[in-house]
Amino acid sequence: MTKSQELFKRAVNRIPGGVNSPVRAYGAIGETPRFIQGAVGSSIFDVDGQKYLDYICSWGPMILGHNHxxxxxxxxxxxxxxxxxxxxxxxxxxxxxxxxxxxxxxxxxxxxxxxxxxxxxxxxxxxxxxxxxxxxxxxxxxxxxxxxxxxxxxxxxxxxxxxxxxxxxxxxxxxxxxxxxxxxxxxxxxxxxxxxxxxxxxxxxxxxxxxxxxxxxxxxxxxxxxxxxxxxxxxxxxxxxxxxxxxxxxxxxxxxxxxxxxxxxxxxxxxxxxxxxxxxxxxxxxxxxxxxxxxxxxxxxxxxxxxxxxxxxxxxxDQDVYTRIYRKGEYLFEGIQKILKENEVPYQVNYTASLGCIFFTSEKVTDYTSAKTADTKAFAEYFKYMLNHGVHLAPSQFEAMFLSDAHTQEELDLTLELVEQYFKTW
The missing domain is CATH 3.40.640.10 (Type I PLP-dependent aspartate aminotransferase-like (Major domain))
Known part of the structure; x- marks a missing residue:
């Protein structure tokens, strides 16, 4: 049993659902939440010593990266x-x-x-x-x-x-x-x-x-x-x-x-x-x-x-930061869209500047009704693959990916490589 698993086992006895906010729960994707010990730049580290490339950024605040x-x-x-x-x-x-x-x-x-x-x-x-x-x-x-x-x-x-x-x-x-x-x-x-x-x-x-x-x-x-x-x-x-x-x-x-x-x-x-x-x-x-x-x-x-x-x-x-993270968002999300198209995967990529996500649906998502057509089970499998390969995403189909100024070109390329590897076997 990992230390995160041990902590979660303790947490569910004293905290409803074992978490202090539902968006931290991993129940929808069949995993145990990772308990985080520290973070720097674009990376977070859990209590078991695992390092993850982080696309949650504390749900947005860390626009300049962790622990600036x-x-x-x-x-x-x-x-x-x-x-x-x-x-x-x-x-x-x-x-x-x-x-x-x-x-x-x-x-x-x-x-x-x-x-x-x-x-x-x-x-x-x-x-x-x-x-x-x-x-x-x-x-x-x-x-x-x-x-x-x-x-x-x-x-x-x-x-x-x-x-x-x-x-x-x-x-x-x-x-x-x-x-x-x-x-x-x-x-x-x-x-x-x-x-x-x-x-x-x-x-x-x-x-x-x-x-x-x-x-x-x-x-x-x-x-x-x-x-x-x-x-x-x-x-x-x-x-x-x-x-x-x-x-x-x-x-x-x-x-x-x-x-x-x-x-x-x-x-x-x-x-x-x-x-x-x-x-x-x-x-x-x-x-x-x-x-x-x-x-x-x-x-x-x-x-x-x-x-x-x-x-x-x-x-x-330094308002050039907005140009930098906009370009990173465009590079990452357009790159994911290209991978989906090349592999004939009918999913959707939505983004604005440094916010984006993949919708696991063939329907164009423009509102709540179309968002709910997403296949949450398919998302869960994708999430687990990315997590097991060191990429930390929000544990929900219905959350955003957040980019920061600390994310490097090499890290974006690594993310795209993992996305391509996953959908090649789709």
């Missing part, structure tokens, strides 16, 4: 002053100024502790600002596990086969309306049916929790127009895409301006951080400036702020 020395040093220095004060700190102000001065659509921002908290708070602010109650989300888009949004969610919910969640009262979701991703007509219909009682439309600008599903041309622009026409706010959930597609996130990448945006992942450089922000007139609704209550004892934690600010400064000062 500048970020690590910033954390160590911050720790020397204490881990938490429960009081205001200068670094919180620096973080807010740094973001707001560089992202035009974020005039004010509030730090929180997770993406779930950021989205939950942004929804509350949207309702408070508009005086309306209904929300439109998209099937397959995941916005955290708050009650009102755990409806037709993607990611771990898809993998486990649970369509929504037990423990969520019907009353919590009665104002949540479900549209079809990449289908503007479905949004228009819901807006009209609601008699203009929709406070906000929330969307992952690039769907990344039902696998990777890019927006069709005109989709995000169409949402902006519909929201303006119906006096609803447009919320971009950029927990994954924020500071990854470009410094200004998907909003800059696609040239569409949201009213509110939620962040996570990269702004904490691996520390547990989230944030939501937007126009000043909307954000001034938040307590103590306004009547919309939201609080967090550990929000703006000084160590987390030190890590996140260090990473954002590195990204701002």
């Amino acid at each position: 020395p500048v970020i690590r040093d910033a954390v160590v220095r911050a720790c020397e002053n204490g881990l938490s004060f429960g009081c205001a700190t200068e670094r919180e102000v620096e973080m807010a100024e740094f973001i707001c001065e560089r992202i035009p659509h974020v005039e004010m921002i509030r730090m929180v502790n997770s993406g779930t908290e950021a989205v939950m708070s942004a929804i509350r602010v949207a309702r408070g600002f508009t005086g309306k109650s209904k929300i439109i989300k998209f099937a397959g888009c995941y916005h955290g596990h708050s009650d009102a949004l755990l409806v037709s969610a993607g990611s771990g919910v898809m993998t486990s086969g649970v369509p929504d969640s037990a423990g969520v009262p019907k009353g919590c979701t009665q104002d949540t309306m479900i549209a079809v991703y990449n289908d503007l007509e479905s949004v228009k219909q819901l807006l009209e049916e609601s008699n203009d009682e929709v406070a906000a439309v929330i969307v992952e600008p690039v769907g990344a929790n039902m696998g990777v599903v890019p927006p069709k041309d005109g989709f995000l622009e169409g949402l902006r127009t519909l929201c303006d026409e119906h006096k609803a706010l447009l919320i971009f959930d950029e927990v994954i895409t924020g500071f990854r597609l470009k410094f200004g996130g998907a909003a800059e990448y696609f040239g569409v301006t949201p009213d509110l945006v939620t962040y996570g992942k990269i702004i904490g450089a691996g520390m547990p951080v989230g944030a939501y922000g937007g126009r000043k007139e909307i954000m001034e609704m938040v307590s103590p400036a306004g009547p919309v209550y939201q609080a967090g004892t550990l929000s703006g934690n000084p160590v987390a702020m030190a890590a996140g600010l260090a990473q954002l400064k590195l990204l701002w000062e």
Whole structure:
């Protein structure tokens, strides 16, 4: 028995399912989770001493690679002053100024502790600002596990086969309306049916929790127009895409301006951080400036702020990083597509910049319904092959591969060689 197996055996006795987040579970692919001891650059190392080329990157935050020395040093220095004060700190102000001065659509921002908290708070602010109650989300888009949004969610919910969640009262979701991703007509219909009682439309600008599903041309622009026409706010959930597609996130990448945006992942450089922000007139609704209550004892934690600010400064000062990882994404995902075509494998490759995935289906994937046609058993066999050959992927058909600036050309070529070897025997 490996040490990972031993740890998992212990974990299932004290932790539900043996993991602290369902996306870490390997049950869907019939394996035991690898327990990770350390990481550097593009590689992670498990407790059994195995090295893996990592395409999870802590689910996105490690855009510069694991254990970046500048970020690590910033954390160590911050720790020397204490881990938490429960009081205001200068670094919180620096973080807010740094973001707001560089992202035009974020005039004010509030730090929180997770993406779930950021989205939950942004929804509350949207309702408070508009005086309306209904929300439109998209099937397959995941916005955290708050009650009102755990409806037709993607990611771990898809993998486990649970369509929504037990423990969520019907009353919590009665104002949540479900549209079809990449289908503007479905949004228009819901807006009209609601008699203009929709406070906000929330969307992952690039769907990344039902696998990777890019927006069709005109989709995000169409949402902006519909929201303006119906006096609803447009919320971009950029927990994954924020500071990854470009410094200004998907909003800059696609040239569409949201009213509110939620962040996570990269702004904490691996520390547990989230944030939501937007126009000043909307954000001034938040307590103590306004009547919309939201609080967090550990929000703006000084160590987390030190890590996140260090990473954002590195990204701002070297924005060629976005060109580099875009080219890596194009090379890797186009390379996989070419291998599938040459071997007459009818699967699909979807990607946007440094996010991508293979869908084990012959159907073009543009939304939640088409994503669900993927053969999860076929994915499981592929996953196990790659893992056994030292490549660490997300243990779910419905998650993204993340590239970092630390991935080298040689590592991309090695990955493509393994993909080709696998599908040659398909």
